[in-house]
Amino acid sequence: MWKSKRKILEYSCLLFAVLLSPLANAASPAQPSPDDQQRILSGKYISTAADCVACHTAKGGAPYAGGYPIESPMGVIWSTNITPSKQYGIGSYTKEEFARAVREGVAKDGHHLYPAMPYTSYGQMTDQDISALYDYFMTQVKPVDVAPTQQTKLPFPFSVRTSMAGWNAIYSNAKPFVSNPQDSELINRGNYLVNALAHCAECHTPRTLLMGEDKSNPFAGAALGAWFAPNISSHKAAGIGGWADAELYAYLRTGHVAGKAQAAGPMAEAVEHSLQYLTDGDLNAIVAYLKQTKPLAVGDQQARYTFGQAASTETAMRGNAVLNVDPGWKVYSATCAACHGTKGEGTKSYPSLFNNTTTGAFTPDNLIATILYGVHRKIDGKDDIEMPGFGPQASYTERLSDQQIADVSNYVLTSFGNPQQKVTPKQIEVARQGGPESPLVAAARIGVPAAVIVLVLIVLAILVSRRRRSNNKAM
Ligand code: HEC
Ligand code: HEC
Ligand code: HEC
Structure with missing residues (x-):
């Protein structure tokens, strides 16, 4: 009795599966050819x-x-x-x-x-x-x-x-996208995803005076309020040309590549809501497309993830007379070291601050924005990634002043990152207001x-x- 019931159940499941299979195929994001994909x-x-x-x-x-x-x-x-x-x-x-x-x-x-x-x-x-x-x-x-x-x-x-x-x-x-017959199916699919759907250029391509995309510099990097969307053209030093395909894939899937980069701000949102859910085929297509874009030497002259090493002035500082202590180190030691380590080496859960695109970049924008607004990213099946911000939304006791953020930024840059970068309290003030205003608005204001x-x-x-x-x- 029980057995036959189970058989009926199995048969009906099978029947159901057969009936539904065309639908399931239609919805399943497998890896068909780009033409089929659409x-x-x-x-x-x-x-x-x-x-x-x-x-x-x-x-x-x-x-x-x-x-x-x-x-x-x-x-x-x-x-x-x-x-x-x-x-x-x-x-x-x-x-x-x-x-x-x-x-x-x-x-x-x-x-x-x-x-x-x-x-x-x-x-x-x-x-x-x-x-x-x-x-x-x-x-x-x-x-x-x-x-x-x-x-x-x-x-x-x-x-x-x-x-x-x-x-x-x-x-x-x-104009609806048409495949370029000179390119492979993979590159065409990547082109469509990058330029039409995932609109990477909206953030990563610099803008002209009238705020349009500067088509002569695709993906060469652009300011985005307080954040900076870096050069992701295929240039080896300025862009992502030096990243392994698997690293780019991991970055888009999870927003994290150890010893290289993390996604915060608007990029964390893109990963959280969109990119983590793309099929393997589509992420690989994006990576393949990025790797063959025109290399543009705009921005960084040395790959931003190659800067720095573990460094600590801890003992020197502690032994020093209080007067000579670097004020940036004081903030670092009290506010950052618990997670990122006294030598900036990070831990299993927290990234190192050397070999990190945010501290090695030619602009300190993302470092400043990270300290002000923190890092917040949700990836399915993983613990939430959370760094608290120390800007206006932080509790009164945790909030850092413009001077303190400038000091700790300079400490981080000199000790672990690109030592040529210097941050002033004025830059923090501008970042708090959401970044510099458009020249158009400045013009209108006059x-x-x-x-x-x-x-x-x-x-x-x-x-x-x-x-x-x-x-x-x-x-
Ligand atoms: C980067 C942000 C952003 C994304 C991504 C975005 N939108 Fe919008 N969308 C807006 C904003 C802002 C407005 C209102 C613009 C305005 O008021 O001028 C808008 C307006 C619209 C409108 C007009 C509705 C109305 O009557 O005001 C439609 C339709 C729309 N979006 C659909 C979509 C669809 C579909 C997608 C995804 C394919 C999408 N949007 C993705 C920001 C976005
Ligand atoms: C809403 C704006 C936005 C969109 C859309 C966006 N990005 Fe980003 N992207 C950023 C910002 C801002 C950063 C810097 C994040 C950080 O350092 O924490 C970034 C960082 C990156 C990085 C790491 C670069 C480095 O050196 O650290 C890669 C790679 C990247 N984006 C690729 C893409 C691709 C590919 C797309 C489209 C599929 C895309 N981004 C869409 C804003 C955006
Ligand atoms: C409670 C732990 C914690 C504290 C305190 C903390 N961080 Fe972080 N930090 C994180 C986490 C988590 C991330 C993101 C890791 C990831 O994205 O995978 C991060 C990322 C970063 C990044 C890389 C951001 C990017 O976009 O690539 C920088 C730079 C950074 N922190 C600097 C600092 C500085 C400077 C301080 C002190 C002012 C600080 N952090 C305090 C946990 C912390």
Whole structure:
């Protein structure tokens, strides 16, 4: 009796499995050819690879319901609700309207989105992927019938959204990705992931005066508020040319490579929400693509992970008269040594501060930002990675002053990292405010040029709409 019941159960399981197998294949992110990938990857996977959730979810809020602040040099831009709520989200968007918003940065009602929404990258998304993504949002995402609490209010002239049309004319190019027949399938897949979905260039490519991507210096490194997204071109000293493929893979999968680098700040978010969930095939494709990018000698002249060694001034300091003690060492000894070791050697759980891209870089930005904001990263199946920040969010007793952070930075740089770097308290003050402001804002602040900026952008917009029209006529 029991046996036959089990047989029935087994048979029904088998039947079920057979019935479901086409579905399972369609959803399983195995490693098919790049062409197949586009067809079979589910919209959910595309959404993960494109990291929609990172920007469209408020801290502790419902997924995709918006209200996440994005610091831009022009001010804070708040993300919107993209759940399929008819009233507050994108529930009434048709597939075409959705495609236009994601690829061209124009909302259903015609208003222009700010490029904090990375439509300049998503512009390359294929029709199939957009279609799968739309179906995923409309059928799988739970509608949230609430508007985000904050709305974007940029100062004039940036409040004039129409001016984005002019900007788009120069910097946006919504053309679905086509494989380059000269490249292997792996490189093509990597190209699509890096440039269209995972939008690496949005952070790692320097910006022009008008805040567009500087296409002549792809992946050459760029400031990102208080953080710095380093050069990840294939250059051996300035970029990631000296990393082993397996190291790059591990960095993208976990955000950690012992004796080399860790992911903090915006990169930790990319790893946490998106990159750790990509298939092996896709991560390998990204690595292969990065390794063959044009090597750009911008930034570091010596590979940033090669600097420093274990060093301690502990005994010398302790034996010294109190007056001569390096104030940076004092902070280090009291605040950092417990985790990173008195010689900066780290432990099994905490990284060494020598052979660390953050202390060997040509800019101390990431060192300063790490001390101010800490490191926070969640990887599935592992303990959370947590370094406390010592900036404004720290408890009163743990907070460090601008002077203390400058001192400890200089101590770390001289003892373990790139000794040519020097940090001043002024730099800490700027980093606390989210990094230097855009030259555009500085110009607007002076007054007169504000009108000039708007005028230039609007003139550009008019030129573009003319060009579009004459294109249409020609067609
Ligand atoms: C880097 C941050 C970021 C990422 C990643 C991102 N978005 Fe956005 N998105 C924004 C911001 C900010 C806005 C609002 C822009 C504005 O108000 O001008 C926005 C607006 C939108 C809108 C317009 C909705 C409306 O009516 O305001 C849609 C649709 C949208 N995003 C979809 C997506 C999808 C789909 C993805 C993933 C493929 C995605 N976004 C990824 C930041 C982001
Ligand atoms: C939201 C912005 C952002 C995005 C998107 C992003 N990065 Fe990063 N990336 C950073 C920042 C900031 C750092 C520095 C992090 C640190 O040192 O803690 C970084 C660091 C790195 C590093 C380590 C470099 C070093 O020398 O330490 C690699 C490699 C890297 N990113 C590759 C990528 C790739 C590949 C993509 C796309 C798949 C990507 N990043 C997308 C911001 C970003
Ligand atoms: C409670 C333990 C702890 C303390 C205290 C601590 N750190 Fe860290 N630190 C960490 C952890 C954890 C990481 C990240 C490890 C990882 O990403 O795998 C880290 C990472 C770093 C990094 C690399 C960040 C990057 O983006 O690559 C630097 C630099 C650093 N710490 C410097 C300091 C300095 C300077 C101090 C003192 C002001 C300090 N830490 C105090 C635990 C700590």
